[in-house]
Amino acid sequence: MTTTTTTAGEQAARDRDLVARYGSPLYVYDLDRVARARADLRAALPDGVTLYYSLKANPHPGLVRALREGPGGCRAEVCSTGELASALEAGHRAESILYSGPGKTAGELAVALAEGVRTFSVESAGDLRRLGAQAVRQGVVAQVLLRVNSAAAAATTSIRMTGTPSQFGIDAETLPGLLPALLDVPGTAVAGAHFFPLSNSKDEESLIAEFTATIEQAANLQSELGLPLRMLDIGGGFAAPYSVPGERPVYPNLRAALEKTLDTRLPRWREGGVEIACESGRHLVGDSGRLLTSVTNVKESRGRTFAILDAGINTLGGMAGLGRLLPLSVDPAFHRTGEPVPVSLAGPLCTPGDLLSRSVRMPPPEPGDVLAVPNTGAYGPTASLLLFLGRPAPVELLLSGGEVVSASRLVTTRTEVV
Ligand SMILES: *Cc1c(COP(=O)(O)O)cnc(C)c1O
Numbered sequence: 001m002t003t004t005t006t007t008a009g010e011q012a013a014r015d016r017d018l019v020a021r022y023g024s025p026l027y028v029y030d031l032d033r034v035a036r037a038r039a040d041l042r043a044a045l046p047d048g049v050t051l052y053y054s055l056k057a058n059p060h061p062g063l064v065r066a067l068r069e070g071p072g073g074c075r076a077e078v079c080s081t082g083e084l085a086s087a088l089e090a091g092h093r094a095e096s097i098l099y100s101g102p103g104k105t106a107g108e109l110a111v112a113l114a115e116g117v118r119t120f121s122v123e124s125a126g127d128l129r130r131l132g133a134q135a136v137r138q139g140v141v142a143q144v145l146l147r148v149n150s151a152a153a154a155a156t157t158s159i160r161m162t163g164t165p166s167q168f169g170i171d172a173e174t175l176p177g178l179l180p181a182l183l184d185v186p187g188t189a190v191a192g193a194h195f196f197p198l199s200n201s202k203d204e205e206s207l208i209a210e211f212t213a214t215i216e217q218a219a220n221l222q223s224e225l226g227l228p229l230r231m232l233d234i235g236g237g238f239a240a241p242y243s244v245p246g247e248r249p250v251y252p253n254l255r256a257a258l259e260k261t262l263d264t265r266l267p268r269w270r271e272g273g274v275e276i277a278c279e280s281g282r283h284l285v286g287d288s289g290r291l292l293t294s295v296t297n298v299k300e301s302r303g304r305t306f307a308i309l310d311a312g313i314n315t316l317g318g319m320a321g322l323g324r325l326l327p328l329s330v331d332p333a334f335h336r337t338g339e340p341v342p343v344s345l346a347g348p349l350c351t352p353g354d355l356l357s358r359s360v361r362m363p364p365p366e367p368g369d370v371l372a373v374p375n376t377g378a379y380g381p382t383a384s385l386l387l388f389l390g391r392p393a394p395v396e397l398l399l400s401g402g403e404v405v406s407a408s409r410l411v412t413t414r415t416e417v418v
Pocket of ligand 1: 054056057100121196199200235238279280281282285378
């Protein structure tokens with residue numbers, strides 16, 4: 001692993017060189033940083049915990065492979081046949097993959113089972129029956145985690161998914177009535193529970209509170225309702241900065257807190273009597289990525305400076321471009337010198353919605369300038385409006401030891417359906 005420090009000026013020169021070679025806009029993912037994120041998260045979790053990488057954050061097969069390989073490797077959590085294909089391409093064995101999502105169709109379940117996937121998170125009784133029917137047709141048994149929508153939630157977060165009416169999971173309070181039927185669906189065997197109450201937890205305290213509440217609840221479901229619990233997926237919520245400068249958070253107290261709660265409530269976890277799993281997307285890959293984008297035009301309009309970039313919501317739509325502005329900032333290393341002025345950063349699309357930032361303070365930009373948006377390794381191209389207005393997808397580079405080891409771009413084509 002490289003530990004050399006790079007000055008801002010060196011970084012800027014290197015990034016300009018990459019843009020000259022591979023074009024713009026350009027995503028650059030550093031696999032050494034991915035390895036570091038995985039090692040740090042592993043160290044923050046008790047030994048023996050199964051760690052899933054959620055492909056939703058970035059399904060690039062090279063990145064998925066890097067997360068799989070070596071000691072502390074992650075398994076894959078997928079939500080579609082496309083993500084499944086990426087996981088398989090990255091060398092994951094189908095039997096080790098967790099398939100989840102609220103809208104699994106009979107068709108995709110059939111594909112997943114035929115590929116050899118055997119573990120599914122199910123989000124409703126209907127979802128479970130649909131899975132069972134496909135498993136019976138293929139003469140197999142699917143292991144099932146029941147995704148539970150907690151009755152109450154512990155932490156505060158930016159994205160909340162449970163505790164309220166939700167398309168995700170089975171409402172906890174309905175489980176006493178539902179469970180006997182759920183345990184009796186042909187083609188399926190309930191192996192445990194899946195919780196995913198929050199994303200991007202605001203701090204370690206919230207994360208610990210949420211995990212503690214989840215473990216308590218699972219233990220209660222087991223002891224009070226007889227819910228089978230060979231596996232418990234406690235979800236995630238590990239945070240990462242997104243398109244703004246900043247460091248990936250560390251969780252120095254998490255490991256001890258989890259061990260304490262598990263020892264108290266699910267003591268069999270130490271002998272593997274209940275496999276504990278968790279999931280992470282953004283925390284594992286977010287800080288590995290930078291988006292390099294070029295200024296194609298600069299114009300003044302009624303007192304405001306607009307820099308038109310070659311990257312817009314088609315490139316970095318993320319969870320942000322759709323109706324809300326990114327709190328985006330660009331790396332100061334890329335700014336020319338000069339007194340900072342407020343600049344609106346617009347993308348190339350013919351819609352007023354293609355504004356990445358209404359006002360960034362930077363020295364006056366000029367066409368040809370290369371800007372870097374930090375911390376964009378998660379929820380980049382595949383979370384963007386890639387097809388809107390028909391521009392090519394950005395090239396995505398993988399770096400290892402500072403060298404380019406892969407350069408590729410996604411291509412979509414129309415094919416006739418008969
Ligand atoms: C989105 C999602 C994840 C990944 O979320 P991050 O915030 O990127 O870690 C994991 N599990 C489930 C069920 C999800 O929906």
